[in-house]
Amino acid sequence: AIQHTQEKFVALADQDDIWLPNHLEILLDTIGDKMLACGNAELIDKEGKSLHKLLDYQEALDCIPENDLEKAYSVLFFRSPYQGASMLIKKEFFDLALPILREAKAHDAWFAELACFYGGINYTKSVITLYRQHGNNCVGDARLIRNSRVKSFIGQLLHNQLSNRAIVIDQILSRVPFLSEEQHLFLKKSLSLFLIRSSFFGRVKNAFFIMKHYKKIYSCK
Structure with missing residues (x-):
C-alpha cells in the first residue's frame, strides 16, 4: 500500500485505535x-x-533527546518508544525503508532505527491517538510496561538479547547512501558489540558499554 501511495506524506493507522481530530x-x-x-x-x-x-x-x-544520534542509543540498545499508529512519514523515506526489514520484528521499530540515521525524527508529547487495549492486541499490554532499566541490564548480561540488531545495523549501513563520520563510527561500534553477544564475554563487554552510556540508553536526563 505504501509503495502505491502518491502523496508527499504517509500516516500509519491501526484499525482498533482512534485518531483525535487534530492528529494529522x-x-x-x-x-x-x-x-x-x-x-x-x-x-x-x-x-x-x-x-x-x-x-x-x-x-x-x-x-527524547533532540540529536538523532542520541536517540539511536535507546532505539538500538533498549527499545523504540515510537508507535507506528502515531507516525507521519515523508514518502521519500520509503525509497530506503522498503522492503521492511523482517529481523526488526516491528515495522515502526525499523522505521525509527533507520530514521535516526536517515532524515531524523521529531517527537511531540501531544496526545494524538487513543491506543486501544482489549486483550487481543498484536502489540499491546506486553509493550506498555517498558522493561525496567535494571531488568533490561541483567537480561542483556545473562542472555543474548537484541541479537537481531546486528542485521538491523548492517542494513542501515548498506541502505543509507551518506553517513557522517560520527554516525558511521557509532554504527560500526554497535555492530561489533552485537556480533559478540552470543558469548558470555561478549555480553559482559556489552554490559560495560551500557554502563558507560547508561543515561543515553535509558534516560537522556
Missing part, C-alpha cells in the same frame, strides 16, 4: 525538515474509555 495537523506541524514525526497516545479500554495512562509514561520515557 499536529504531526504536520511537528515533522519540520525531518523524515519522520511521532506523537503521544492515551490508553483506552476495549469500550473506548480512558485508562488515564499515556504511552510515553508507560514506556518510562523520561525524555
Whole structure:
C-alpha cells in the first residue's frame, strides 16, 4: 500500500485505535525538515474509555533527546518508544525503508532505527491517538510496561538479547547512501558489540558499554 501511495506524506493507522481530530495537523506541524514525526497516545479500554495512562509514561520515557544520534542509543540498545499508529512519514523515506526489514520484528521499530540515521525524527508529547487495549492486541499490554532499566541490564548480561540488531545495523549501513563520520563510527561500534553477544564475554563487554552510556540508553536526563 505504501509503495502505491502518491502523496508527499504517509500516516500509519491501526484499525482498533482512534485518531483525535487534530492528529494529522499536529504531526504536520511537528515533522519540520525531518523524515519522520511521532506523537503521544492515551490508553483506552476495549469500550473506548480512558485508562488515564499515556504511552510515553508507560514506556518510562523520561525524555527524547533532540540529536538523532542520541536517540539511536535507546532505539538500538533498549527499545523504540515510537508507535507506528502515531507516525507521519515523508514518502521519500520509503525509497530506503522498503522492503521492511523482517529481523526488526516491528515495522515502526525499523522505521525509527533507520530514521535516526536517515532524515531524523521529531517527537511531540501531544496526545494524538487513543491506543486501544482489549486483550487481543498484536502489540499491546506486553509493550506498555517498558522493561525496567535494571531488568533490561541483567537480561542483556545473562542472555543474548537484541541479537537481531546486528542485521538491523548492517542494513542501515548498506541502505543509507551518506553517513557522517560520527554516525558511521557509532554504527560500526554497535555492530561489533552485537556480533559478540552470543558469548558470555561478549555480553559482559556489552554490559560495560551500557554502563558507560547508561543515561543515553535509558534516560537522556
